[in-house]
Amino acid sequence: MLTGVLFYCLNLEMLLESVAMDKDVDIDKVVRQHLDMEQFFAGFAVKGETGPGEPQEQEDNMAVAEKAGELEKMADEVRQCRKCDLGSLRTNAVPGEGNPNARIMFVGEAPGADEDAQGRPFVGRAGQLLDKVIEACGLKRSDVFIGNILKCRPPENRDPRADEIISCLPYLQRQIEIINPEIIVALGAHAARTLLNSTKSIGELRGQFHEYYAGLGRASIKLMPTYHTAYLLRNYSPENRRRVWEDMKKVLAELGLPIPERSKK
Numbered sequence: 001m002l003t004g005v006l007f008y009c010l011n012l013e014m015l016l017e018s019v020a021m022d023k024d025v026d027i028d029k030v031v032r033q034h035l036d037m038e039q040f041f042a043g044f045a046v047k048g049e050t051g052p053g054e055p056q057e058q059e060d061n062m063a064v065a066e067k068a069g070e071l072e073k074m075a076d077e078v079r080q081c082r083k084c085d086l087g088s089l090r091t092n093a094v095p096g097e098g099n100p101n102a103r104i105m106f107v108g109e110a111p112g113a114d115e116d117a118q119g120r121p122f123v124g125r126a127g128q129l130l131d132k133v134i135e136a137c138g139l140k141r142s143d144v145f146i147g148n149i150l151k152c153r154p155p156e157n158r159d160p161r162a163d164e165i166i167s168c169l170p171y172l173q174r175q176i177e178i179i180n181p182e183i184i185v186a187l188g189a190h191a192a193r194t195l196l197n198s199t200k201s202i203g204e205l206r207g208q209f210h211e212y213y214a215g216l217g218r219a220s221i222k223l224m225p226t227y228h229t230a231y232l233l234r235n236y237s238p239e240n241r242r243r244v245w246e247d248m249k250k251v252l253a254e255l256g257l258p259i260p261e262r263s264k265k
């Protein structure tokens, strides 16, 4: 309990430090929003039987170890990669991480400053909110795989350029092929448009399943686009928060997993 309180205080302190630089930011409002968001995604529990449900199938340990080995080999390639200009600008490449046998794969846009510093995906504020969303689903971060379209941080967090996406996308495609998830959750417009080869807005794409074309001779994979958690933090509203939760409930239902309900306190 004490650890949790300390962790929360550290998060809040980091948040306040990050907004204190900007004089136009209403710190009280940001703190209220942060608390509200934390509480919303923290208040869920599975009723009746507990646990996130059984894995898709009992693949033997050899097969999982083989997948983990292939992913690690590819991650080493990414760490050496200089196929686009971002390779010379990064501190660390961020290949992605998680369960090699994941049923759900989250795909974001590109690493930010925290991810670049640590070489791990979704570890900043947006990552902490993604952790909350995953927990609200009755899952753990270690149950899923988390990656990005680009494996290196674009300067000043600018949008990915087409040439960078073309250079980097084969890594993600290979990860998807190795993991072979049942569902991909595309976080934000860049991930959704790239994986669906679409020009539609995230508002048009989200809320329904699409098909990710996995290549010749391979079955397509269901893809749910939803808002990026960074967008959720920037454009906080109960409506946007509810939309993400509705999207995730559809993912859980599709996988046959129990849908946690908000506990009554």
Ligand code: SF4
Pocket (backbone or CB within 6 Å): 078, 081, 082, 083, 084, 085, 086, 087, 088, 093, 150, 151, 152, 164, 167, 168
């Ligand atoms: S962004 Fe992708 S293609 Fe570009 S250097 Fe990094 S790993 Fe290589």
